[in-house]
Amino acid sequence: MRVRLRDLAEGLGLSVMAVSKALRDAPDIGAATKARVRAEAEKRGYWPNESARSLRVKQSGLIGLVLPDLASEEGALVSGGLTEAAQEAGISVLVGIARSGKQEAEQVRAMMGRGAEAIFFLPRISTEHRSAALEVVSRAGLPMIFFKRYPADVGPGSGRVSWVVRDMGGAANLVLDHLSDLGHRRVAYFGGHSADRSHAEHLRGIQEGVVARGMGRVGGIQMVGLQPEEGEKEMKKILEKKERPTAVICGNDAVAAGAARAILAMGLSIPAEMSVTGVGDGELSHYGPISLTTVRFPSLGRAGFDLWKKVRDEGGEMNPLIVKGELVVRDSTGRLKE
Amino acid sequence: MRVRLRDLAEGLGLSVMAVSKALRDAPDIGAATKARVRAEAEKRGYWPNESARSLRVKQSGLIGLVLPDLASEEGALVSGGLTEAAQEAGISVLVGIARSGKQEAEQVRAMMGRGAEAIFFLPRISTEHRSAALEVVSRAGLPMIFFKRYPADVGPGSGRVSWVVRDMGGAANLVLDHLSDLGHRRVAYFGGHSADRSHAEHLRGIQEGVVARGMGRVGGIQMVGLQPEEGEKEMKKILEKKERPTAVICGNDAVAAGAARAILAMGLSIPAEMSVTGVGDGELSHYGPISLTTVRFPSLGRAGFDLWKKVRDEGGEMNPLIVKGELVVRDSTGRLKE
DNA sequence: CTGTTAGCGCGTTCAA
């Protein structure tokens, strides 16, 4: 069924080697021969067997991506950019979904078995201090790039281990500057679980930023899932209290959408009576309950791929990357109505 | 760096074959030997080279998934379920993103090169009558499973080509029954482009269903992208007309979210003055401008994988699958205020 | 129960 180099060679009365070289455009094959070989390959529908090839050249042109969920916006933030960047470089991507440390290790092992040259990893949110996947990969000496979060047991400058995270401290400042300019003084904070370093960083940025700007106290709540439902629930609680904030800063768009829904359901108007901000610039920030002021980040996936590709081609070490975001102002923030 | 069977064998004073068999739990190796081999493999961090293995056994345990976009909800509908189902069966998934017919063919070729045993394909919306990807794959005799849409040039019962689509005609009836029960008579329709068969089917279901139920005329608009922006724009136009519908049936949740935003922005209330329905049950249907009545479908990805797996293991032909949806009633539909 | 032989499809090396 499948045509091999040998089949082409026999059909053409050439050696396997000549055909192989012709197809790879080697310098030591005549133009006429090359043309003949090409035509035959095209005609018979030949395509090379990459398993055999990578067995020989010890490069698979394959990378692995492990994430907790493909359907989530978080996963999309990484997978789309990574896959596109890889394709452009002629590299194929294996995906694996892992919802536990055990599955993470299993997926990574399967990918290594298939010859993955690097593992890209968006870990699930977890309070575990060591990652079985990391252990498996680093033991094999493969490069590993973490997205968004990374476990406690990666040393700084491990060389073959790196990460691409968002500058959430910077995001906090962008939002605080904006709200402060609009005259807000009392803000509430709905953030992610502190086991996620980037959210811990976000919280720190908010706390320090609020103090630095002489804004009022912050009521802070840390959520594990960062789902809209949680934002909605917590917002309701806050709205029942007598002293309300004038703005709610959220750790992602989903929570912001949930909070916005609760505010609107209460009959309050946004932003005249309450401002809301998110992080992410995803679909929910455009078409949620209200068009959200948020912080947009470029694709982490592409950045991570470039990081690795450069080192693969040119050598050197992979330096961790902290990607900066930019403020996107939409309808959910404004000056308080007098 | 990487440990081979041979390294284990030398370390243990066994033959390569004995080690290979032991690790595969072959019946003709002693329990004691197996234990020794396992321990050594574990200790030295052995994992098999799948390239070499698949070269030999002529099965790669690899499938390919090509889709227009990983970030979209549509892609997620397929990729998550497919990947999870594959993993459970010990099969790895290659993903490729393709935004043109040329890229589709390229991706498919790359996957075949890596030994993909089947190609799963979510085609982009296109009016082309033939698919280069389909041609490449069927020429190679590989199984190909289309999701949601399939090109005009797949013959019925091609055996090695199949598809998993949503029963959009049924979805139309579910929604119409619901709206009809609520007393709606004048409905508008915002659907997908008719080049997408499932949306053509949806439109047909709506048109016939409206007639069958003695409901009023339908103002229908077909959109290519089915993006929220389009729903919002079209809804605004409709709201400017003197004779308004009392309900808007949308081809997906995104358009419904856009339409809902336009309605609310106009100061109308949902559902007291206008009902809206979507299809999809995605994030936007929960946390869009309003919680949407929609039609939920089970994961097409998983269904498609099972379709292929059964045939791979047991032989036979792959029959196309039409997956039924179920109505999910939320806050966007109701009786008209008198 | 364990080992030997052979070869999957390709590319590196070196000779013609």
Next chain:
DNA sequence: TTGAACGCGCTAACAG
């Protein structure tokens, strides 16, 4: 400019 021998890591088939 072309080709022959060899081996990548693994396993099917067969001996011992």
